[in-house]
Amino acid sequence: MKAAAKKWIKFIASAVIVVVTLSLLQMLLMPKYSVDGPVEGAFVAEYYGEVKDHDVIFVGDCEVYENFSPIVLWRDYGINSYIRGSADQYIYQSYYLLEDTLRYETPKVVVFNVQALDPKREAEAKEAYNRMSIDGMKWSPAKIGAINSSMLEDEQFLDYVFPILRYHSRWSELDKTDFEYMFKSEKVSHNGYLMKVGVKPAENVPEGKPLHDYKFTEKARKHLDMMVELCEKNGIKLLLIKAPSLYPYWYPEYDQQVAQYAKEHNLTYINFLDETIQAETGIDYTKDTYDAGLHMNVEGAEKLSEWLGKYLTENMGLTDRRGEAELAACWEDKIAFYEADKKAKYEEYEKNIEAN
Amino acid sequence: MEKLLEILTDLHSDVDFETEENLIDDGILDSMDIISLITEISEEYDVTITAKDIIPANFNSAKALYALIERLSDED
Amino acid sequence: MLFTSYEFLGFCAVLLLLYYIIPKKAQWPLLLVASYAFYFIAGPQFIPFIAATTLTVYLTARVMQSIADKQSAFLKAHKEELSKEEKKIFKDKQKRKKLFWFVLCLLLNLGILATVKYANFFIGNINSALISFGSKSVLSFVNVIVPLGISFYTFQSIGYLIDVYRGTVTAEKNVFKYALFVSFFPQLVQGPIGRYGQMSETLYTPHKFDSKQVGFGLERVLWGYFKKLVIADRLFVAVSTMIGDPSTYNGAYSIVIMLFYTVQLYADFTGGIDITIGLAEAMGIRLSENFDRPYFSKSLKEYWRRWHISMCSWFRDYLFYPVSVSKPMQKLTKFTKKVFGNNVGKRIPVYLSTAIVWFSTGIWHGASWNFIVWGMANFAVLMISEEFEPLYKKFNDRFKFTKSFPYTLFRVVRTFALVCALNLFDCYVSIATTGKIFFSAFGARNYHVLFDGSLLNLGLTSLDYIILLGGVLLMLTVSLLQRKGSVREQIFRLPYPVRFALYYGLFLIIILMGAYGIGYDASQFIYNQF
Numbered sequence: 001m002k003a004a005a006k007k008w009i010k011f012i013a014s015a016v017i018v019v020v021t022l023s024l025l026q027m028l029l030m031p032k033y034s035v036d037g038p039v040e041g042a043f044v045a046e047y048y049g050e051v052k053d054h055d056v057i058f059v060g061d062c063e064v065y066e067n068f069s070p071i072v073l074w075r076d077y078g079i080n081s082y083i084r085g086s087a088d089q090y091i092y093q094s095y096y097l098l099e100d101t102l103r104y105e106t107p108k109v110v111v112f113n114v115q116a117l118d119p120k121r122e123a124e125a126k127e128a129y130n131r132m133s134i135d136g137m138k139w140s141p142a143k144i145g146a147i148n149s150s151m152l153e154d155e156q157f158l159d160y161v162f163p164i165l166r167y168h169s170r171w172s173e174l175d176k177t178d179f180e181y182m183f184k185s186e187k188v189s190h191n192g193y194l195m196k197v198g199v200k201p202a203e204n205v206p207e208g209k210p211l212h213d214y215k216f217t218e219k220a221r222k223h224l225d226m227m228v229e230l231c232e233k234n235g236i237k238l239l240l241i242k243a244p245s246l247y248p249y250w251y252p253e254y255d256q257q258v259a260q261y262a263k264e265h266n267l268t269y270i271n272f273l274d275e276t277i278q279a280e281t282g283i284d285y286t287k288d289t290y291d292a293g294l295h296m297n298v299e300g301a302e303k304l305s306e307w308l309g310k311y312l313t314e315n316m317g318l319t320d321r322r323g324e325a326e327l328a329a330c331w332e333d334k335i336a337f338y339e340a341d342k343k344a345k346y347e348e349y350e351k352n353i354e355a356n
Numbered sequence: 357m358e359k360l361l362e363i364l365t366d367l368h369s370d371v372d373f374e375t376e377e378n379l380i381d382d383g384i385l386d387s388m389d390i391i392s393l394i395t396e397i398s399e400e401y402d403v404t405i406t407a408k409d410i411i412p413a414n415f416n417s418a419k420a421l422y423a424l425i426e427r428l429s430d431e432d
Numbered sequence: 433m434l435f436t437s438y439e440f441l442g443f444c445a446v447l448l449l450l451y452y453i454i455p456k457k458a459q460w461p462l463l464l465v466a467s468y469a470f471y472f473i474a475g476p477q478f479i480p481f482i483a484a485t486t487l488t489v490y491l492t493a494r495v496m497q498s499i500a501d502k503q504s505a506f507l508k509a510h511k512e513e514l515s516k517e518e519k520k521i522f523k524d525k526q527k528r529k530k531l532f533w534f535v536l537c538l539l540l541n542l543g544i545l546a547t548v549k550y551a552n553f554f555i556g557n558i559n560s561a562l563i564s565f566g567s568k569s570v571l572s573f574v575n576v577i578v579p580l581g582i583s584f585y586t587f588q589s590i591g592y593l594i595d596v597y598r599g600t601v602t603a604e605k606n607v608f609k610y611a612l613f614v615s616f617f618p619q620l621v622q623g624p625i626g627r628y629g630q631m632s633e634t635l636y637t638p639h640k641f642d643s644k645q646v647g648f649g650l651e652r653v654l655w656g657y658f659k660k661l662v663i664a665d666r667l668f669v670a671v672s673t674m675i676g677d678p679s680t681y682n683g684a685y686s687i688v689i690m691l692f693y694t695v696q697l698y699a700d701f702t703g704g705i706d707i708t709i710g711l712a713e714a715m716g717i718r719l720s721e722n723f724d725r726p727y728f729s730k731s732l733k734e735y736w737r738r739w740h741i742s743m744c745s746w747f748r749d750y751l752f753y754p755v756s757v758s759k760p761m762q763k764l765t766k767f768t769k770k771v772f773g774n775n776v777g778k779r780i781p782v783y784l785s786t787a788i789v790w791f792s793t794g795i796w797h798g799a800s801w802n803f804i805v806w807g808m809a810n811f812a813v814l815m816i817s818e819e820f821e822p823l824y825k826k827f828n829d830r831f832k833f834t835k836s837f838p839y840t841l842f843r844v845v846r847t848f849a850l851v852c853a854l855n856l857f858d859c860y861v862s863i864a865t866t867g868k869i870f871f872s873a874f875g876a877r878n879y880h881v882l883f884d885g886s887l888l889n890l891g892l893t894s895l896d897y898i899i900l901l902g903g904v905l906l907m908l909t910v911s912l913l914q915r916k917g918s919v920r921e922q923i924f925r926l927p928y929p930v931r932f933a934l935y936y937g938l939f940l941i942i943i944l945m946g947a948y949g950i951g952y953d954a955s956q957f958i959y960n961q962f
Contacts, residue, residue, distance in 0.1 A: 408598035
């Protein structure tokens, strides 16, 4: 009896050591996106620390997380919103991130940026972007769905379950931040918004090269259908938008397909590249973009958010919640963080200009 | 038996075949040795050693080998 | 399912668990199911091939066995009445019957092997012959699939067939048991080529869970993964870079190629065999060893006794001996002895048999000329050293220093260098390229690449080289320790915490330093090239 007990103790002790050390190693080896960049990799996980009572959820790639500022939506319209964005987020990832979000809350409106349907980009999917969109998700059927729909041919499901298998070779490039941020991360976004300052005017943006086939893929359409269905089931209004990014090129053929789809499913589709809307938003490509038309700078993002806030209030029935004391207090901190971030970034930007 | 020992000693002069019991297992005799051994034996004793007889148990010592020769000439 | 895939690990984990949960009687049937499942996953279209070989060999063996049984029963019953002559006539008649079935089955199975593996090789050679004779029309290549492990299971089956024919083993009655012998999945992909007499001792018997045995087995599996993932797959990056571009990587690089490839081959092959044997051991099944620290050999002859033992002994027992002692060969011996005198005459037929064996060994490795030349090169070296044997002996007897350690070390290094050079035939399909690369090493002007950091452009960083060096030193240490008996027993005698630290340390090294997965930068490097 005593010998058997001793054996068990030995076994259990060994197992505990193995599990604990492997978990610690895994945390150590995971990339520390929030401090060691690319910061986009930290967005998906950051959501879980929020109070989940949002009116609007954005899903999509950089065309949402660099182009819309939830701070403005709150400050000027009292709309509580969050952007679940990630770099190069494809439609199937948008769908599962939405499904993941619905585990915690049901927003009134979901804004989906249709750039994620671009078949050209889907064909060029990269493992690194899959990782940034998925690694931060908490485990749920949604994460499993996201993995299964995103995995490229040479990827393995098990590498997502045990990321140490994916990042094992990082042991040779570990640095101080990896140890410092093993158990914590820095806050890098403003409710999912990544603030960029500076100006680089858009000049001579080339037309897109003709494509062989403009049709959205089966997979993309399927997940769009699923998204529409999910929103319907939960009583959520789905708003399709195309952010005013000039590149990657948004082909008219793409636009027609989305417009057609919206019509068939009774959805609203706003193309911010449209000239009349552009006139209304007041986007000026010589001033409002920091990278020659790919993304908005903070000025541009604020202009877009102004327009969108007005639109959401007038057309989607969203009400002003600034009267809610608890929520307002929470936002006060966010606004302060936002202003401080803006100030710091401008200072750095100006310093860089002087240096050059 | 003496004739056999002579054949063996011709092959490896430095081995005491009367006492050695692990000719194969210790790698003293290699496959080429075995073949020339079989050729010599078949001429000397007029027996046919076939491939199925070439197992370590038959070749590990002079004694075993001699027993094999006797058995084979008995069968013929 | 590669040994280094998650699927294989999962497959084995589930199997091992089931193996010790189910009733002991069901253990070997479970292995049969698992083996066929393994084969099915590899390719359902392969199943008919292995099934055909299994069935034909099984039935032929049964027929031969029943002839043999009847023969001994008859002889026993009529022991007194038959004269020696009559007995001999009867035996010969039975033998011919057996031989008929034996040859039929042998030809059938060799025919399958030849068709799937060598058909296109023959067609290619016929075509080049046709073209060189000015023919405009050529034969078209056939579209055949090469079933997984066909060389291994065919040879294993033929070995069994010969054993039953010779009467050294009794034919297996149970077709399912026999099917397991042929398809046992850990050794299906790369051997060792098992012998029925040896494998049947433990393959079908019930096995109780024995924590030490399972532990030892898994320990060996772990060691195999270390060799494969940390050393072989890492070296593969550099080796494939160099082999892929002979116009850049020659001269001094040739030495690097030969050295790296020889280490890679060792780590990969012995590592794989460690996984195979360890896995079987964890299930209580004993497979024959395939390597005996081959790179410690003092001559090429010794090397071939210690490298890929199961294949070499197969060729020795089932090809070299039968050919050498066959009647035509014995007649030839008599003839050559008469013509060339006793000493030379007796060697010629042996060399002829050896040449046949090496030609077969070459072509067994792959259906292309470089392997045949490789086999013949081995033969040439072996023959030359055999001819010089008396000279060596005199030299060794004359000088005392030949017994000293430095001289032994010199012989080991010399043999290793020889093996490195011969392995070059493995690397390039074109024999001309092999020759060019080999000879470019002499008098090359680019020896500076060994020292000026050029080796860091092969896809490996200096850290990789440090890991490789450490890995090779570890392999060397283990091999040296093995001379004092089982390393696992030596570790087992250590206190538990130390043992645990060793096992877990090895595991962590594999996890962290293994050259696997999409995150392994160097393999990404290969990707970038295509």
